Amino acid sequence: xxxxxxxxxxxxxxxxxxxxxxxxxxxxxxxxxxxxxxxxxxxxxxxxxxxxxxxxxxxxxxxxxxxxxxxxxxxxxxxxxxxxxxxxxxxxxxxxxxxxxxxxxxxxxxxxxxxxxxxxxxxxxxxxxxxxxxxxxxxxxxxxxxxxxxxxxxxxxxxxxxxxxxxxxxxxxxxxxxxxxxxxxxxxxxxxxxxxxxx
Amino acid sequence: xxxxxxxxxxxxxxxxxxxxxxxxxxxxxxxxxxxxxxxxxxxxxxxxxxxxxxxxxxxxxxxxxxxxxxxxxxxxxxxxxxxxxxxxxxxxxxxxxxxxxxxxxxxxxxxxxxxxxxxxxxxxxxxxxxxxxxxxxxxxxxxxxxxxxxxxxxxxxxxxxxxxxxxxxxxxxxxxxxxxxxxxxxxxxxxxxxxxxxxxxxxxxxxxxxxxxxxxxxxxxxxxxxxxxxxxxxxxxxxxxxxxxxxxxxxxxxxxxxxxxxxxxxxxxxxxxxxxxxxxxxxxxxxxxxxxxxxxxxxxxxxxxxxxxxxxxxxxxxxxxxxxxxxxxxxxxxxxxxxxxxxxxxxxxxxxxxxxxxxxxxxxxxxxxxxxxxxxxxxxxxxxxxxxxxxxxxxxxxxxxxxxxxxxxxxxxxxxxxxxxxxxxxxxxxxxxxxxxxxxxxxxxxxxxxxxxxxxxxxxxxxxxxxxxxxxxxxxxxxxxxxxxxxxxxxxxxxxxxxxxxxxxxxxxxxxxxxxxxxxxxxxxxxxxxxxxxxxxxxxxxxxxxxxxxxxxxxxxxxxxxxxxxxxxxxxxxxxxxxxxxxxxxxxxxxxxxxxxxxxxxxxxxxxxxxxxxxxxxxxxxxxxxxxxxxxxxxxxxxxxxxxxxxxxxxxxxxxxxxxxxxxxxxxxxxxxxxxxxxxxxxxxxxxxxxxxxxxxxxxxxxxxxxxxxxxxxxxxxxxxxxxxxx
Numbered sequence: 001x002x003x004x005x006x007x008x009x010x011x012x013x014x015x016x017x018x019x020x021x022x023x024x025x026x027x028x029x030x031x032x033x034x035x036x037x038x039x040x041x042x043x044x045x046x047x048x049x050x051x052x053x054x055x056x057x058x059x060x061x062x063x064x065x066x067x068x069x070x071x072x073x074x075x076x077x078x079x080x081x082x083x084x085x086x087x088x089x090x091x092x093x094x095x096x097x098x099x100x101x102x103x104x105x106x107x108x109x110x111x112x113x114x115x116x117x118x119x120x121x122x123x124x125x126x127x128x129x130x131x132x133x134x135x136x137x138x139x140x141x142x143x144x145x146x147x148x149x150x151x152x153x154x155x156x157x158x159x160x161x162x163x164x165x166x167x168x169x170x171x172x173x174x175x176x177x178x179x180x181x182x183x184x185x186x187x188x189x190x191x192x193x194x195x196x197x198x199x
Numbered sequence: 200x201x202x203x204x205x206x207x208x209x210x211x212x213x214x215x216x217x218x219x220x221x222x223x224x225x226x227x228x229x230x231x232x233x234x235x236x237x238x239x240x241x242x243x244x245x246x247x248x249x250x251x252x253x254x255x256x257x258x259x260x261x262x263x264x265x266x267x268x269x270x271x272x273x274x275x276x277x278x279x280x281x282x283x284x285x286x287x288x289x290x291x292x293x294x295x296x297x298x299x300x301x302x303x304x305x306x307x308x309x310x311x312x313x314x315x316x317x318x319x320x321x322x323x324x325x326x327x328x329x330x331x332x333x334x335x336x337x338x339x340x341x342x343x344x345x346x347x348x349x350x351x352x353x354x355x356x357x358x359x360x361x362x363x364x365x366x367x368x369x370x371x372x373x374x375x376x377x378x379x380x381x382x383x384x385x386x387x388x389x390x391x392x393x394x395x396x397x398x399x400x401x402x403x404x405x406x407x408x409x410x411x412x413x414x415x416x417x418x419x420x421x422x423x424x425x426x427x428x429x430x431x432x433x434x435x436x437x438x439x440x441x442x443x444x445x446x447x448x449x450x451x452x453x454x455x456x457x458x459x460x461x462x463x464x465x466x467x468x469x470x471x472x473x474x475x476x477x478x479x480x481x482x483x484x485x486x487x488x489x490x491x492x493x494x495x496x497x498x499x500x501x502x503x504x505x506x507x508x509x510x511x512x513x514x515x516x517x518x519x520x521x522x523x524x525x526x527x528x529x530x531x532x533x534x535x536x537x538x539x540x541x542x543x544x545x546x547x548x549x550x551x552x553x554x555x556x557x558x559x560x561x562x563x564x565x566x567x568x569x570x571x572x573x574x575x576x577x578x579x580x581x582x583x584x585x586x587x588x589x590x591x592x593x594x595x596x597x598x599x600x601x602x603x604x605x606x607x608x609x610x611x612x613x614x615x616x617x618x619x620x621x622x623x624x625x626x627x628x629x630x631x632x633x634x635x636x637x638x639x640x641x642x643x644x645x646x647x648x649x650x651x652x653x654x655x656x657x658x659x660x661x662x663x664x665x666x667x668x669x670x671x672x673x674x675x676x677x678x679x680x681x682x683x684x685x686x687x688x689x690x691x692x693x694x695x696x697x698x699x700x701x702x703x704x705x706x707x708x709x710x711x712x713x714x715x716x717x718x719x720x721x722x723x724x725x726x727x728x729x730x731x732x733x734x735x736x737x738x739x740x741x742x743x744x745x746x747x748x749x750x751x752x753x754x755x756x757x758x759x760x761x762x763x764x765x766x767x768x769x770x771x772x773x774x775x776x777x778x779x780x781x782x783x784x785x786x787x788x789x790x791x792x793x794x795x796x797x798x799x800x801x802x803x804x805x806x807x808x809x810x811x812x813x814x815x816x817x818x819x820x821x822x823x824x825x826x827x828x829x830x831x832x833x834x835x836x837x838x839x840x841x842x843x844x845x846x847x848x849x850x851x852x853x854x855x856x857x858x859x860x861x862x863x864x865x866x867x868x869x870x871x872x873x874x875x876x877x878x879x880x881x882x883x884x885x886x887x888x889x890x891x892x893x894x895x896x897x898x899x900x901x902x903x904x905x906x907x908x909x910x911x912x913x914x915x916x917x918x919x920x921x922x923x924x925x926x
Contacts, residue, residue, distance in 0.1 A: 024896030
């Protein structure tokens with residue numbers, strides 16, 4: 001009898017591990033796929049927004065919509081920025097922090113993204129890198145990376161300085177840890193840059 | 200901290216993951232099982248990725264580009280307030296005009312402050328010439344009526360309470376270019392202290408610090424708690440479950456005369472039935488006019504941005520300051536009365552424990568991010584003033600806190616010149632920044648007991664910008680011991696509710712400081728209270744045979760210059776009420792005749808408001824919430840008051856929004872408090888759980904593979920043995 005039980009346990013463990021493992025793999029695949037595919041849908045919504053001048057949702061039940069386009073040619077980055085930094089917007093694209101300065105306005109424009117999907121490129125950013133932000137009227141704003149810093153979100157809050165125009169990108173840090181819940185953040189600040197001929 | 204370019208990225212994908220490789224070899228054998236697992240997960244995801252409701256879309260502010268001009272907000276708000284003071288009571292009417300500047304239909308929401316003792320007892324919705332009277336309903340019921348009306352395309356508005364001094368107006372279906380007005384009326388007792396009357400109309404909300412970890416919701420990959428339709432910048436947390444409802448967005452623009460943010464007009468009328476010596480508005484220029492004993496005033500500029508609390512004080516002619524007053528009102532056959540009495544206290548010469556015994560003074564100073572700007576300077580000056588008041592025989596300590604708490608000394612030390620000098624230098628160097636972990640600071644201050652022969656006084660200098668007030672009150676209530684807690688509210692828009700209640704549970708007193716120039720005057724008054732006799736063990740004895748229900752239930756100790764205020768519901772107002780108490784070493788006793796009291800409207804409402812405050816305090820001191828809720832509901836529904844459990848709701852029966860048109864949710868941005876540094880936000884969660892899932896998934900598959908293929912010898916032998924036995 002005892003041998004039969006052992007066999008049963010083994011079978012059960014096998015089945016459970018396989019099932020749970022499959023679940024989790026599919027989960028991670030789904031997160032990446034969502035991050036990738038959604039940007040395509042958002043792209044269409046964005047071109048409509050630019051044409052019509054009104055907010056266009058990428059899919060009917062979306063609770064966010066594109067508000068800007070972020071490009072960094074040297075890093076092969078072309079992303080559509082969504083309204084809000086709640087989980088259901090960051091899953092589909094980098095998010096614009098509501099309440100921070102609108103792209104191109106005086107003050108800090110704060111955009112956050114997931115370090116392991118859209119904002120993975122932030123790991124490669126360095127001082128002097130150029131970025132381009134297009135607002136929802138098609139106006140282009142150029143920025144140059146000025147500072148890169150790691151901050152502890154338990155100790156500090158995010159400042160939306162109201163005086164000067166700048167672009168602030170936020171993602172989680174370190175880039176290569178597995179645990180998604182850490183307190184550290186990587187903050188890159190970029191200042192306006194007159195568009196040069198090379199861009 | 201600067202970091203250089205990083206290249207050491209390790210991205211886990213199925214290609215380079217060693218665990219995944221190991222399992223991959225055996226995949227064909229388990230293809231069927233894996234297919235099943237994938238199907239299962241797909242099913243799980245379709246349930247997991249729940250679709251938010253169409254009319255609950257995320258709130259925010261949409262900006263419209265007017266042709267060639269400044270961009271305008273899609274939804275703007277303009278207020279108009281009129282304050283009418285008669286005797287001890289202020290009747291205030293507030294109009295909020297919501298204007299939809301966009302071409303779409305809009306739902307607006309506005310989180311706004313009101314005085315912490317305001318009894319909101321009337322609401323009306325005005326659409327052009329049409330007026331719809333609001334009704335008080337149980338909160339959830341009101342919400343349901345509102346949502347139904349909103350979905351049907353009817354105009355509706357709802358006013359609910361988040362904190363005693365924080366409310367939310369919601370207005371559904373404002374048509375393109377349309378204005379809808381929400382009219383509110385509230386009553387409050389004016390403050391009477393040191394022979395001076397005063398009231399405060401708060402204008403904006405200093406961003407609150409939200410402690411705790413975000414509550415998980417179904418959107419597990421972000422770890423965030425997205426609240427559909429929420430209008431705040433914070434996520435709900437385990438310590439502040441309604442964080443998203445108390446954190447209005449702040450307009451990043453700076454207010455300027457040509458660019459007002461949430462413009463407001465203020466007018467007031469004072470009728471004290473006596474000539475006044477002075478009327479002062481602490482932070483706004485006013486224009487005064489007088490007709491007999493009635494004074495009228497308005498803002499000198501007509502309109503201002505809602506960036507700083509409006510604080511008005513007035514003083515009667517010397518000698519005519521009232522010492523006692525009694526107002527009454529009959530409602531539905533019941534008598535209500537409001538009794539005000541200033542105990543006769545000699546301000547000097549009297550001896551009591553406070554003036555005789557040396558002090559152990561603990562000063563707590565808030566150096567969190569919300570204090571950034573002018574507030575930290577006001578706080579430093581207040582604390583330096585306090586240090587200068589110490590006598591050589593006193594003991595003291597300074598505790599500063601933001602995300603962490605720091606005590607200057609391990610425990611209270613003697614107030615020697617050297618120690619005070621050390622503390623002065625420490626305080627002068629304090630900078631603001633970081634979170635607001637008030638709980639640890641309070642615990643640190645209340646942990647120690649005073650040494651024998653010392654009176655322990657804790658002075659708490661803060662803007663009160665926190666979301667977990669109730670937890671803090673509970674801590675004060677439980678850990679106060681023999682200490683007394685005094686609060687000093689700092690800044691242009693302090694959380695007055697926190698100041699008053701913390702001082703009440705701390706058996707102390709509170710004051711407000713809104714600019715550096717006020718430090719001297721306000722702190723002097725506070726210190727005269729600290730040092731001067733208090734009246735304790737106050738008893739109010741009503742005439743025999745009369746049934747009474749009085750609030751507050753437990754009468755507070757009084758500091759010099761503070762009046763006793765009692766609200767009563769009674770079966771009759773005849774005879775005399777007898778007041779008694781202990782001052783220093785002698786007893787005080789006094790009778791007040793009840794005959795011939797002044798009739799005054801609003802007294803019943805003020806009694807109900809006091810009763811509700813009293814009931815809510817019981818929640819802090821341990822009475823179960825369901826009981827408190829029921830008791831509050833009974834009072835609120837009878838007296839038509841907004842409470843945490845009741846809201847005002849007004850619905851127009853006509854359907855105005857065509858069924859084909861969508862509805863955009865917009866929130867009114869609060870103005871940034873004057874002199875305050877720009878708003879800070881909590882950092883968002885910016886990593887997905889994908890890598891974690893991937894790793895665990897691969898690991899589990901590996902385990903599955905091992906279990907399947909690796910059979911220890913003894914098991915194989917046993918299997919043979921079993922087979923053998925059977926055959």
